[in-house]
Amino acid sequence: MSFTIYGAAGSGSVPVEAAMTLIGLDYRVIEAVTWEGEAERDKVAIVNPMRQIPALVLPSGETITESAAILIWLADAYPQARLGPMLDDPRRAQFLRWMSFIPASIYSMFWVRDEPSRLAGDDAAAQAELKQRTLERIADCWRVMDSQITPGRFLLGEELSVLDLYVAVASRWTPRRARFTAEAPRMAEVVRRVDDLPALRDFWTERFPFEDEP
Missing domain, CATH: 3.40.30.10 (Glutaredoxin)
Structure with a gap:
């Protein structure tokens, strides 16, 4: 099934x-x-x-x-x-930390950005301000994560994990890769490797093509 x-x-x-x-x-x-x-x-x-x-x-x-x-x-x-550290792996704590950080601090901002009227009402100026502030919040969170993580070939070391997949996708949302690279240069090196994984080349083309990247 x-x-x-x-x-x-x-x-x-x-x-x-x-x-x-x-x-x-x-x-x-x-x-x-x-x-x-x-x-x-x-x-x-x-x-x-x-x-x-x-x-x-x-x-x-x-x-x-x-x-x-x-x-x-x-x-x-x-x-x-081998897409994530198991319970007895010393990397497990940081794996859970960052897997929780992304939805709590970054992904949640898009509920606001998709429809700013949910919090700002019909005031166009308030909506624009909310979108700008959430953009800056996302960028700041990427900067903080980059300052707290020590990548190897991938974010948790030498092995690919679902954390790498999560960041590789989320980093392409607003404020997009150029700002992400400026705020999180160490993680940016990792996500470029994830972009280039041969096993996902066809997948990216179908589900999140790169042609429109700035």
Whole structure:
């Protein structure tokens, strides 16, 4: 039996899809571009009452939501893929730290940015200010993470992990790669390696093509 993931190209489902591709899992994607309106969000409601992506339906019928939770689960459930440190690995604490930091401090900003009226009402000036402040917040969080992490070939050392996939995707969102590279130069070297992974070349082309990168 296969997995089903509710997601969209260029979205938070992409690192999950990338992980499943590397593991070799059979999965299908139900496209739900939730930032484009209620009809798209309604597609997800059947599995996630928050109407947000990603949502992963396991072969058993169980649903997992939240990108970080899904990625950690995949790494733990398929240890042979070596996509995350196990419980007895000394890297585990920092793995969990940064896997939590990204959704809490960075990904959460996009709930505001996608529809600033949620917090700013109909005031156009307030909406613009909110978007600028969230942009700066995201950039500052990348800077802080870069100052606290010591990458090897990948973020946790010499082995690729789902953390690398997560950062490689999230770093392409606002304020985009040029600002990310300026704020997080050490991590930028890592994400370029992830971009160039032969095993994901076709995947990136399909799910998050690089042609429109500034």
